[in-house]
Amino acid sequence: MRRLFFCSVAIGVQLSGGTLWAACSQNGQLGGGTVICSGTISDSYMAEHANITVRIERGAVLKAGRDDAAIEFEDDPGTLEMKGALQAEGDAIRAGDDFTLVNEGSISAVGDGVNISGRDDASLTNTGVIRTGGRAVHMDDVEDAGGTGHVLMNTGHIISIRNEAVEGGNGNRVVNAAGALIQGYDDALQLGESAVIENHGVIRSVGMPGEPQDAIDLDSGRIVNGAGGQIISDLDAAIDFDASSIASLIDNAGEIRGVTGIMVETHASAANIAVQEVINQAGGVIAGRGGVALLLGAGEDRLVNHAGGIITGSVLMGGDADRVVLEGSIAGTFGGKRAVIDGGAGADHVVLSAYSFDQITDVALMRDGFVLSLDNGTGAADIALRNWESFDLAGTVYSAQEIAALAPQRAPLTAGLLLLVLGFGGMGLIRGRRHLGAVATVARGALARATLGLQSASRTGA
Ligand SMILES: [Ca+2]
Ligand SMILES: [Ca+2]
Ligand SMILES: [Ca+2]
Numbered sequence: 001m002r003r004l005f006f007c008s009v010a011i012g013v014q015l016s017g018g019t020l021w022a023a024c025s026q027n028g029q030l031g032g033g034t035v036i037c038s039g040t041i042s043d044s045y046m047a048e049h050a051n052i053t054v055r056i057e058r059g060a061v062l063k064a065g066r067d068d069a070a071i072e073f074e075d076d077p078g079t080l081e082m083k084g085a086l087q088a089e090g091d092a093i094r095a096g097d098d099f100t101l102v103n104e105g106s107i108s109a110v111g112d113g114v115n116i117s118g119r120d121d122a123s124l125t126n127t128g129v130i131r132t133g134g135r136a137v138h139m140d141d142v143e144d145a146g147g148t149g150h151v152l153m154n155t156g157h158i159i160s161i162r163n164e165a166v167e168g169g170n171g172n173r174v175v176n177a178a179g180a181l182i183q184g185y186d187d188a189l190q191l192g193e194s195a196v197i198e199n200h201g202v203i204r205s206v207g208m209p210g211e212p213q214d215a216i217d218l219d220s221g222r223i224v225n226g227a228g229g230q231i232i233s234d235l236d237a238a239i240d241f242d243a244s245s246i247a248s249l250i251d252n253a254g255e256i257r258g259v260t261g262i263m264v265e266t267h268a269s270a271a272n273i274a275v276q277e278v279i280n281q282a283g284g285v286i287a288g289r290g291g292v293a294l295l296l297g298a299g300e301d302r303l304v305n306h307a308g309g310i311i312t313g314s315v316l317m318g319g320d321a322d323r324v325v326l327e328g329s330i331a332g333t334f335g336g337k338r339a340v341i342d343g344g345a346g347a348d349h350v351v352l353s354a355y356s357f358d359q360i361t362d363v364a365l366m367r368d369g370f371v372l373s374l375d376n377g378t379g380a381a382d383i384a385l386r387n388w389e390s391f392d393l394a395g396t397v398y399s400a401q402e403i404a405a406l407a408p409q410r411a412p413l414t415a416g417l418l419l420l421v422l423g424f425g426g427m428g429l430i431r432g433r434r435h436l437g438a439v440a441t442v443a444r445g446a447l448a449r450a451t452l453g454l455q456s457a458s459r460t461g462a
């Protein structure tokens with residue numbers, strides 16, 4: 001670490017572009033005071049004592065090489081008031097516990113922007129720009145030490161062009177304001193357990209080809225995505241929960257969109273077994289363009305879709321006793337073409353508050369469920385429901401058998417019979433008996449849906 005010990009009176013240094021005024025004042029070097037850097041400085045700066053505040057003045061530029069951070073705080077705590085620019089070939093800032101950063105300027109680094117990995121309890125406020133090749137904000141643990149209690153408030157831009165934008169540990173809080181951006185090439189925001197995330201701006205993962213990544217990757221926590229907030233992954237899940245047994249909540253009034261919308265790790269070796277509660281408010285969008293909007297795995301998960309909330313893709317609630325509440329009328333096919341609302345294993349309960357039993361206009365059986373056609377006067381709607389054990393229609397609860405009994409009697413196509421049909425060669429057999437008329441028509445429809453269901457299951461089984 002090279003150290004700057006300019007005197008408090010600025011001195012001139014010869015740079016390739018001519019003589020520029022450059023200095024970090026000595027006043028405050030011993031702690032408790034403020035070091036002020038101004039001009040253009042081609043060197044790094046180390047604060048060697050606790051309680052030093054370093055202020056990079058507006059218009060000042062610190063250019064640092066690969067070996068040392070542009071600004072390093074050797075002792076805790078330290079404060080950096082960034083109004084100018086840091087340009088680092090390695091990390092821009094390294095600091096310890098209880099670090100405070102207020103960045104109103106520009107931080108660029110080939111390495112990390114802010115590297116406080118292994119440390120705790122930082123307060124980071126960014127209203128400017130942090131743009132890096134490494135992690136823009138690296139506040140993770142190191143071998144399970146540190147990484148906790150950080151608070152990151154962003155009203156500016158935090159961008160990594162080759163890595164995660166923000167990587168943290170457990171118990172971190174991140175607020176991304178309206179108009180603000182957290183963008184990663186890898187995950188945009190990767191946090192551990194008990195994260196608290198509030199987004200009104202854009203959190204987006206744009207890479208990486210061949211190794212897709214998520215907008216938010218976490219173990220557990222609370223995510224509030226306000227109206228106008230966007231959580232977007234170009235190549236993978238918008239929100240991905242890794243292994244955890246701690247319950248999580250997502251409250252969405254904005255947009256959550258990815259190849260998959262919200263998903264949990266389901267691999268047996270590292271499965272997320274926790275409760276996910278998802279509330280989609282009026283105007284909220286949860287969309288998975290690969291076909292699955294929500295995949296919530298084990299745990300007694302909850303989904304409430306308020307009237308005016310939009311879900312595009314299948315909803316797969318996974319193991320354990322799950323509950324889905326769909327408020328308001330359905331426009332067309334719930335979830336879109338081919339979407340299935342699947343309770344999975346366990347005694348699952350679905351609520352369709354805007355439809356009564358006598359507003360079911362048709363029931364078409366499919367494997368482990370049926371497609372309900374509905375009309376409550378707002379227009380024809382349908383929803384494919386699989387693996388649900390009880391149904392609340394306008395306040396009255398019905399069993400799957402009671403609803404399946406509404407299916408046309410000419411086609412008592414039980415799951416067993418359907419499997420039999422499939423076993424005999426499926427469509428070919430049915431087509432060969434088209435003279436059976438109504439039976440064949442209904443069976444073909446049911447078979448098509450069952451086949452869809454199988455495709456959906458295989459598509460989402462990973
Ligand atoms: Ca779950
Ligand atoms: Ca579940
Ligand atoms: Ca279930």
Ligand SMILES: [Ca+2]
Nearest residue numbers: 344345346387
């Ligand atoms: Ca079930």
